[in-house]
Amino acid sequence: MFKIKKNILVVDDDSEIQIFIHKVLTNFGYNVLLSKSTEEALSLIIEYVPHLVLLDINLIDEFGYTLLDKMVGLDLLDKINVYIISSDSSKQAIMLSKEYGVQGYLVKPFNNQTLVSTVKGNIGDHEFDEIVFEENQQKLSVQIPAEIIKFNELSVSIRSKVKFSSKQYIEIHSDFFEKLNIPKGHLQVYQASRDITPGLYDTTVQIIGIPEKTLQSIRKIQKKKV
């Protein structure tokens, strides 16, 4: 099963650190985004919604905490994981970070093993909350390919990977119906589908309520009996 590529944002104005982290994490299959300022970082967060942010709190021109403030303002800090990376190992720095509620604090310098295990562990634990919809609140159109195998004036037989369980109106897009001028709303599954092979089913679809003129058009294209 293909896995979704995880995005990691690195906010650090030290180019060497940027290159180092980018190289290590890209090798492990992550998509690494780089930024040097909290402003740039915020727009990257809004666009990419990364799975993890590695934030240096001691940026040259500003405090990294500014980014955390902005994230709190957008109600993002409890949804997106942030890990502080800093050369400052003082208790105050660590305490302040804890107060914000970040995931952890990595003291520079760190080696690639530490970096990778920290990132892996963190991303492994992280999940975006799902959205649950109320019944009937949100509908989707699901389109599935099918083949029209045979037909007569009353019905068509289609082959597809859908096993219909009962009589129901269905919509089928096909040149076959367009050429006969059979619009939407005239096709009804006649009975439950038949298994052909596992995962492949034949369904008889009744053609409902079409004028005699259209029935004649159908008769005209009947060439090869099955």
Add this chain to the structure above:
Amino acid sequence: MMKYKRVLTIDDDNDINKLLDDILTKEGYIVTTSTTFNEFFEKFKHIKPDLCLIDLNLQDIKGAGYNILKTLRKIVGKEIKIIMISRRTAEEDIQEALKLGADDFITKPLDRTTVSAKVNSAFDDMFKDSTYLPYFAAPAATSEAMLDLEMNVISLNEEGILLFSKNLIAKGNTVHLAGDLIKDLSKEKFIRGVVTDVERTNEPLGYQIHVSFNVEDEETLKCVRQMLVGL
């Protein structure tokens, strides 16, 4: 013992009634005819038919048949089969009848095979010998089709969408998703997904279908994450 199905017709043209009687009696149905509203409802109460054939424009009143259709559906729900008959062939007229609950619609002039085949089909007997219509191969050029099924969305997460479906969709299938929710997730008209899990449900009766997003569709995956965090 086989129960004979009873058919009640109403048409103000008695020739039509006689024709329907002839066609359907030969198919083994017990046919009663009527020409006015009152006669129809009197006989309806007395016979309790299984199927009614109703002329749409009785007594030259446009759409008079719709009223009988509406009334019947109110009284008996979906229990009785109702087929409308009409000289009118316009799509709006047919759609109106289907919307009001007609099971089918036959246009005049009446074709014997069409009438008997449609009545048989209404009784789930489409393949009855007497009206069996042979099948023909669909022309190769137009045999491709797309089923368009509407489904309720149960939930959305980073990996995909959970849907409720009345019908089973085989796992491993690629599907296209479209609709309002998808408009918020992509600039394209539809997005591709793969059915990765299918679970039967009893209430309501059907299936929970999980459709996974295409992991290479970075644009859509971004929009999904944005939606999940409320951006």
